[in-house]
Amino acid sequence: xxxxxxxxxxxxxxxxxxxxxxxxxxxxxxxxxxxxxxxxxxxxxxxxxxxxxxxxxxxxxxxxxxxxxxxxxxxxxxxxxxxxxxxxxxxxxxxxxxxxxxxxxxxxxxxxxxxxxxxxxxxxxxxxxxxxxxxxxxxxxxxxxxxxxxxxxxxxxxxxxxxxxxxxxxxxxxxxxxxxxxxxxxxxxxxxxxxxxxxxxxxxxxxxxxxxxxxxx
Amino acid sequence: xxxxxxxxxxxxxxxxxxxxxxxxxxxxxxxxxxxxxxxxxxxxxxxxxxxxxxxxxxxxxxxxxxxxxxxxxxxxxxxxxxxxxxxxxxxxxxxxxxxxxxxxxxxxxxxxxxxxxxxxxxxxxxxxxxxxxxxxxxxxxxxxxxxxxxxxxxxxxxxxxxxxxxxxxxxxxxxxxxxxxxxxxxxxxxxxxxxxxxxxxxxxxxxxxxxxxxxxxxxxxxxxxxxxxxxxxxxxxxxxxx
Ligand SMILES: Nc1ncnc2c1ncn2[C@@H]1O[C@H](COP(=O)(O)OP(=O)(O)O)[C@@H](O)[C@H]1O
Ligand SMILES: [Mg+2]
Numbered sequence: 001x002x003x004x005x006x007x008x009x010x011x012x013x014x015x016x017x018x019x020x021x022x023x024x025x026x027x028x029x030x031x032x033x034x035x036x037x038x039x040x041x042x043x044x045x046x047x048x049x050x051x052x053x054x055x056x057x058x059x060x061x062x063x064x065x066x067x068x069x070x071x072x073x074x075x076x077x078x079x080x081x082x083x084x085x086x087x088x089x090x091x092x093x094x095x096x097x098x099x100x101x102x103x104x105x106x107x108x109x110x111x112x113x114x115x116x117x118x119x120x121x122x123x124x125x126x127x128x129x130x131x132x133x134x135x136x137x138x139x140x141x142x143x144x145x146x147x148x149x150x151x152x153x154x155x156x157x158x159x160x161x162x163x164x165x166x167x168x169x170x171x172x173x174x175x176x177x178x179x180x181x182x183x184x185x186x187x188x189x190x191x192x193x194x195x196x197x198x199x200x201x202x203x204x205x206x207x208x209x210x211x212x213x214x215x216x217x
Numbered sequence: 218x219x220x221x222x223x224x225x226x227x228x229x230x231x232x233x234x235x236x237x238x239x240x241x242x243x244x245x246x247x248x249x250x251x252x253x254x255x256x257x258x259x260x261x262x263x264x265x266x267x268x269x270x271x272x273x274x275x276x277x278x279x280x281x282x283x284x285x286x287x288x289x290x291x292x293x294x295x296x297x298x299x300x301x302x303x304x305x306x307x308x309x310x311x312x313x314x315x316x317x318x319x320x321x322x323x324x325x326x327x328x329x330x331x332x333x334x335x336x337x338x339x340x341x342x343x344x345x346x347x348x349x350x351x352x353x354x355x356x357x358x359x360x361x362x363x364x365x366x367x368x369x370x371x372x373x374x375x376x377x378x379x380x381x382x383x384x385x386x387x388x389x390x391x392x393x394x395x396x397x398x399x400x401x402x403x404x405x406x407x408x409x410x411x412x413x414x415x416x417x418x419x420x421x422x423x424x425x426x427x428x429x430x431x432x433x434x435x436x437x438x439x440x441x442x443x444x445x446x447x448x449x450x451x452x453x454x455x456x457x458x459x
Binding site for chain 1: 265267290291293294296297298300302304305306307317318321322363366367370420
């Protein structure tokens with residue numbers, strides 16, 4: 001109990017950074033995903049193939065390497081980022097690619113007749129996306145999106161390797177200073193579980209609701 | 218209203234429309250028929266620019282549909298389309314389906330769009346279903362909502378692509394009745410259908426398409442009793458079961 005009280009304030013500081021990285025990463029990579037997914041599924045010349053190459057690159061690159069590129073390689077091109085900015089940018093680049101694929105998949109899964117009916121009404125591309133395609137695509141992609149958020153939260157632990165003291169790094173430091181290993185890492189694990197489990201549950205529930213929704217359409 | 222002049226359409230190597238020409242004047246009801254795969258859907262989809270053409274010209278209300286300088290949405294505002302599979306927006310109620318176009322494209326305020334939408338739903342006999350979602354409607358009801366949705370844009374022309382082919386037999390009549398009423402009100406209509414009773418009742422001309430070409434074009438009485446082409450005769454025997 002004593003140990004718990006002693007490490008908690010330190011862990012809370014790490015938790016703060018982990019949550020910061022997670023929320024910034026989610027919001028911004030989701031933005032990348034929606035724009036990227038819309039462009040990918042619209043088959044825009046040059047832009048769509050370029051995004052395809054980006055997605056392929058990220059899929060074939062370890063996340064840690066993406067982080068190292070942001071932190072150690074970009075300065076060679078004149079872009080010197082602080083560790084936190086490099087970490088967030090790495091998360092956006094990495095997760096944005098997966099979100100792009102998820103959003104593209106959702107848009108492509110909406111029945112083609114919806115697209116035609118929207119066009120036949122005279123809706124512009126943006127009106128069609130906003131009112132007809134995306135509301136249906138979002139329902140389809142909520143489960144994989146929640147699953148991807150779980151991966152993102154866990155991926156934030158990797159950015160500790162460029163010196164960001166998020167919660168996993170704090171735990172490591174505490175144990176190196178002689179704090180109880182089991183209790184300290186146990187508390188770190190509990191934190192991740194408390195964040196991720198509701199997301200997993202939410203994802204499962206949406207999946208079930210979704211299959212019902214599809215049945216009735 | 219619509220002129221189609223020497224139109225050619227290929228899907229890759231497949232020559233789907235071969236030198237198709239015809240005209241639809243204001244207030245005319247034209248029925249298009251032909252066997253499956255003959256190019257009927259493709260033809261009417263070219264008229265509102267859902268498909269590109271590779272030769273010839275199509276004009277709607279004197280606007281060239283396939284001219285890159287034409288704003289295709291100006292044409293689509295004037296051309297209503299009804300699909301075989303309804304294609305209602307499943308996440309919207311009937312009324313929302315009907316008012317989306319007017320509100321977004323014509324920028325009509327919500328209360329006015331709702332009022333007009335309810336009137337239209339009443340016109341197709343579905344005012345009591347205004348707040349129902351498509352999934353809770355029968356096929357015939359869905360197709361009537363789809364007709365109301367197209368009419369809500371106050372189009373000058375209505376295109377129908379086999380509007381009753383996906384319906385159970387007992388629902389065909391309720392949809393055809395709406396279409397007959399529309400024809401009687403003077404709407405310009407281009408209807409792909411095999412409902413020959415409908416054709417006989419309201420069509421000014423029937424056009425028979427085979428393998429991407431117009432084979433025969435005649436008023437109903439002539440079309441049914443004295444078709445000039447052997448292919449038309451064979452087709453009529455098939456669909457009239459005689
Ligand atoms: N998007 C498409 N890509 C390739 N071929 C198509 C496409 N749409 C239709 N076709 C082909 O064009 C021909 C005419 O199709 P369609 O216009 O749908 O005929 P109909 O409506 O008279 O049954 C058919 O052979 C069909 O397979
Ligand atoms: Mg067809």
